[in-house]
């Protein structure tokens with residue numbers, strides 16, 4: 063099991079400073095959607111240049127033009143790029159095809175997918191690398207989490223790795239780990255803490271021993 067740090071509410075210098083604090087305790091650093099909107103793919107490029115040994119995920123949440131957008135994120139240095147599960151199969155196929163050419167990985171974000179089990183089965187057959195259940199900020203504000211969705215996709219996904227994101231904290235991590243995802247994604251659960259390094263270290267310990 064691996065740990066991904068999601069950076070959403072920061073600019074590029076703040077993002078680099080945060081990663082410098084916790085780099086030894088994470089496997090993947092995510093340039094979050096709000097950062098890409100504010101700073102562009104330059105944020106991905108600068109992060110990869112500053113931390114070449116970390117995998118960088120570009121959370122583009124692609125909805126159309128899968129091949130083209132994966133190509134641009136790859137050129138910026140992204141190792142993993144996100145596509146939305148609600149997008150058309152042709153978009154996901156285009157993203158997967160381009161990622162294979164560039165030796166990159168595709169993560170499908172299942173945010174807002176209604177029949178999660180059925181769609182996870184379909185997406186798994188398209189050859190993606192990760193399928194991620196996700197309660198976004200708006201869902202979190204309504205008290206939702208994705209723990210049950212993780213159990214649901216684990217029943218049907220045979221090829222892709224599974225991931226979970228959305229409001230995960232040190233206190234809820236043991237419950238998440240019980241469902242055995244391949245990747246746990248944490249944003250505010252680390253970035254919102256006083257001692258970010260200690261929190262990331264503790265999370266890494268739990269994730270590694272799972």
Ligand SMILES: O=C([C@H](O)CO)[C@H](O)[C@H](O)COP(=O)(O)O
Nearest residue numbers: 068095198228229230248249250
């Ligand atoms: O993808 C995310 C969200 O949609 C904002 O872009 C976050 O990176 C994801 O939810 C993880 O962050 P936390 O919920 O703060 O753990």
